[in-house]
Amino acid sequence: MSAHTVEHLEHTESPSDMKSQIWKTFWILLAFTIVDIGLYFALDPTMIRNWVFIILGVVKAFFIVSIFMHMKFERKFLAWMIILPMVLVIFLITLMVVEAKYVDDHVNKDSVAKPTTEEVHDTHAH
Amino acid sequence: MANSATLTTDTKSQWGGGKSPFSISYGKLMMWIFLLSDAFTFSSLLVSYGFVRYSFSGNLETPWPSPDHVFNHFPFLHGLHLPLMFVSLMTFILIFSSVTMVLAVEAGHRMAKKEVAKYMFLTIIGGASFLGCQAWEWSQFITGSEAGKVIADGSIFHGATLSMNEYGPVAFADLFFIVTGFHGMHVFSGVVLNIIIFIQVLNGTFEKRGHYEMVEKVGLYWHFVDLVWVFVFTFYYLI
Numbered sequence: 001m002s003a004h005t006v007e008h009l010e011h012t013e014s015p016s017d018m019k020s021q022i023w024k025t026f027w028i029l030l031a032f033t034i035v036d037i038g039l040y041f042a043l044d045p046t047m048i049r050n051w052v053f054i055i056l057g058v059v060k061a062f063f064i065v066s067i068f069m070h071m072k073f074e075r076k077f078l079a080w081m082i083i084l085p086m087v088l089v090i091f092l093i094t095l096m097v098v099e100a101k102y103v104d105d106h107v108n109k110d111s112v113a114k115p116t117t118e119e120v121h122d123t124h125a126h
Numbered sequence: 127m128a129n130s131a132t133l134t135t136d137t138k139s140q141w142g143g144g145k146s147p148f149s150i151s152y153g154k155l156m157m158w159i160f161l162l163s164d165a166f167t168f169s170s171l172l173v174s175y176g177f178v179r180y181s182f183s184g185n186l187e188t189p190w191p192s193p194d195h196v197f198n199h200f201p202f203l204h205g206l207h208l209p210l211m212f213v214s215l216m217t218f219i220l221i222f223s224s225v226t227m228v229l230a231v232e233a234g235h236r237m238a239k240k241e242v243a244k245y246m247f248l249t250i251i252g253g254a255s256f257l258g259c260q261a262w263e264w265s266q267f268i269t270g271s272e273a274g275k276v277i278a279d280g281s282i283f284h285g286a287t288l289s290m291n292e293y294g295p296v297a298f299a300d301l302f303f304i305v306t307g308f309h310g311m312h313v314f315s316g317v318v319l320n321i322i323i324f325i326q327v328l329n330g331t332f333e334k335r336g337h338y339e340m341v342e343k344v345g346l347y348w349h350f351v352d353l354v355w356v357f358v359f360t361f362y363y364l365i
Binding site: 009010011012014018019022023025026029030033036037040041045050053054056057060061064065067068069070074075077078081082085086088089092093096097099100101103104105107 | 145146147148149150151154155158161162165166169170173174176177178180181182183184185192210214217218221222224225227228229231232235337339342345346349350352353356357359360364365
């Protein structure tokens with residue numbers, strides 16, 4: 001037995017044009033970031049602009065995971081195993097948006113509109 | 127017999143034992159599982175940021191500050207109003223270091239030791255520059271503006287701590303410190319890991335081992351850090 005036996009690892013092969021795919025992904029990420037910055041100055045802060053930013057962010061994440069992290073070339077089962085649990089995050093966001101709306105309506109707006117004795121104990125004392 | 131076994135490789139024997147059903151090594155699979163759990167941690171931090179911020183829209187006394195008026199500095203350009211410019215530079219640095227990392231992985235597949243070393247070195251430089259930028263950003267945030275804010279006892283408070291800040295609600299500074307700090311901590315550990323792997327590449331450890339899989343593993347971690355920054359950038363600075 002030689003001291004350094006060469007190990008053989010299971011892995012999925014990269015495509016032969018990996019280098020050009022890497023650079024293509026880099027230009028896509030760069031372009032989307034520049035679009036982000038452009039929209040930040042071009043549009044007024046509205047909910048629509050926020051959604052555009054979030055969608056661009058998800059698209060950028062897709063390119064990073066699929067090309068840079070090699071997920072596109074792995075087995076589908078692995079990809080789903082990692083991506084599907086992220087659905088729970090959407091669930092969490094939904095819950096928290098509802099809760100935040102409640103806090104906003106019933107704690108902040110109420111205390112501004114009709115000052116009550118409650119306000120004395122409010123966090124405004126900071 | 128041997129023939130029929132190889133023919134069914136892609137379907138039934140996939141889960142028949144003796145090989146990884148994912149065609150991926152144990153270490154890489156575990157790195158993916160770790161990144162998934164880390165993704166949950168960052169998600170909950172960003173979701174709590176969203177929660178706190180969204181619930182402040184009706185608070186007229188201490189409204190949520192616009193990032194425009196907080197993060198508008200650039201090194202050596204004192205006093206100019208340059209929103210988003212510095213953080214865009216940081217984003218470009220991190221994206222580029224991600225590219226050099228994936229090029230190192232690609233060179234590793236070809237067993238090109240010199241190229242792996244070169245790209246790993248560039249990645250370390252990128253990560254270190256990002257950390258330097260973040261340190262500057264933090265010091266700007268903590269020092270605060272010259273005007274500051276008049277507080278209850280009549281004195282003027284500049285900058286931000288965990289319990290007070292001149293920009294708006296206390297939670298604004300707290301979440302900034304926690305989210306960017308947690309991300310910066312990840313970048314820092316990534317740079318340390320990259321340095322360890324870089325030294326091992328130079329020592330020829332992976333050449334002896336016959337593969338550069340460790341470069342792929344730290345690569346996965348490094349891209350994840352870049353991925354998280356995409357969302358920190360989106361939620362903290364753009365929205």
